[in-house]
Amino acid sequence: MHPFSLTENMRVRVSYRWRQSAEEDWNSGSILFKYKVRPGVDRYALSQSKPKRKPSARKLAEDRENDLRREWEHFEKLAHWSVRDYFRAGHNGADIPDEFEVKTGDSDHLNNFSADFWERSRGS
Numbered sequence: 001m002h003p004f005s006l007t008e009n010m011r012v013r014v015s016y017r018w019r020q021s022a023e024e025d026w027n028s029g030s031i032l033f034k035y036k037v038r039p040g041v042d043r044y045a046l047s048q049s050k051p052k053r054k055p056s057a058r059k060l061a062e063d064r065e066n067d068l069r070r071e072w073e074h075f076e077k078l079a080h081w082s083v084r085d086y087f088r089a090g091h092n093g094a095d096i097p098d099e100f101e102v103k104t105g106d107s108d109h110l111n112n113f114s115a116d117f118w119e120r121s122r123g124s
Helices: 043-046 057-088 119-121
Strands: 009-018 025-034 098-100
Touching: 009 057, 025 057, 057 119
Parallel strands: 025 098
Antiparallel strands: 009 025
8 A cells, every 4th residue: 555645765564474383373573664765866867858848846746756656666565575585485484673774785776685684684
């Protein structure tokens, strides 16, 4: 579910259930992924020809909202996929942190590994 308004400070909560074995009771938990969008240069926009007129403030705000919505949708998918992959790798749900600050690479953009909370804690 999309947030009502989008800002550069994004949050996605992923709830999950797990059990150690088929005989044990189900446990539940959640992790809050946090991500600070850093405005950057839009490479696609650079490749397009410049408009003859300066865009209106309304158009600029609409474009920014669309950019944030696309970024949030990508972020949400990465968060869910990260929890899914964590369990598929056979890890214990009790070891999932309550919160995780998503990290970006040198490009300041999300990549396929940005939300992998277990890889960051082991590798860093």
